[in-house]
Amino acid sequence: AQKITQTQPGMFVQEKEAVTLDCTYDTSDQSYGLFWYKQPSSGEMIFLIYQGSYDEQNATEGRYSLNFQKARKSANLVISASQLGDSAMYFCAMREVSGSARQLTFGSGTQLTVLP
């Protein structure tokens, strides 16, 4: 079974609107961390936001917020007020406490296109 599932290969959003990118994960650990990265066409993976499994509040970083539903094992990324520069691939990733401390497991990504 895949540990990280991103079911939306591609998404479109109108500029200035909000968009939600889905991520579900599979783990039997009680402690784990979830990450979102953005990858523009230039290739660099840019860290966006982190959510710990024991964090009581959903993480927020500027226009990015994480809709964390632990019981559903989902960690959806919400981008508010989309900008043209948000067009990129977005990856969800997880680190488990039982796995290698170095290992991030990545999903297959969602290609977001912001329309003017």
Next chain:
Amino acid sequence: ETGVTQTPRHLVMGMTNKKSLKCEQHLGHNAMYWYKQSAKKPLELMFVYSLEERVENNSVPSRFSPECPNSSHLFLHLHTLQPEDSALYLCASSQDLAGGLRETQYFGPGTRLLVL
């Protein structure tokens, strides 16, 4: 220079060539990583170094040979590659391996490799 840099950004090589990819981090981190990103596949962790010592090798073929001469530099030596090795090779760094679940990896822009 800031962050994580990688050279070259693009590389075309024949199957009999020998080439090297270089990564340099200017963040004062102690851990460095090589990832492979193939089309339509999640990122694959290849190698992990901590304080110049290799701590993980995820069943990578011997035609890929990493080298970490100091905590700021990481190389990936390539020889007798196959066309299926064509991919984006990403370098990343983090403060420490023992930083816990929240330990964030920071990525370079990658080297796009084409093996003919």
